[in-house]
Amino acid sequence: MIFAGHSTGQGELQMLFARPRRFHVESDGQQQTDGSFRLDQRVSFEGEAPRTRHWIIRAKGDGSFVFTLSDAAGQGTAVVEGRRLRLRYPVNRGGVTIRQVLDTAADGRSITNRGSIRWLGIPIGRLSEKITRAP
Numbered sequence: 001m002i003f004a005g006h007s008t009g010q011g012e013l014q015m016l017f018a019r020p021r022r023f024h025v026e027s028d029g030q031q032q033t034d035g036s037f038r039l040d041q042r043v044s045f046e047g048e049a050p051r052t053r054h055w056i057i058r059a060k061g062d063g064s065f066v067f068t069l070s071d072a073a074g075q076g077t078a079v080v081e082g083r084r085l086r087l088r089y090p091v092n093r094g095g096v097t098i099r100q101v102l103d104t105a106a107d108g109r110s111i112t113n114r115g116s117i118r119w120l121g122i123p124i125g126r127l128s129e130k131i132t133r134a135p
Helices: none
Strands: 005-015 021-031 037-045 051-059 064-069 076-081 084-090 096-104 110-119 122-133
Touching (some): 064 084
Antiparallel strands (some): 096 110, 110 122
8 A cells, every 4th residue: 555654745725715825634544453544644734734534445346446535425336447547436425526647756756646626516716735655
């Protein structure tokens, strides 16, 4: 799993008609005894108190995964395509979803995360993040 161990992220969230918001993420991921993978994150937006969130990811056996995220409104899906990971999950019950594409660099140490936030299929925001894995 590309998120095993410690990693940090720096990024920006841009919502429609709003100012860009910079954020910092500290992540720690670990394989669990039941075969799932747990990723704990501490997310800090500029000027706000940090918050934590947790991912539980389970392989489906065909190169795809399902996951739960503590601040999502339902189960998400993930597909691995070489060094690329595609995520999709519901943010709330009002039709807002996030689609993310994470590309791992050839050296395996950094990841570029680009995301699209949509309401009923209409783009309303985007995010970009550079994730760096600890040595």
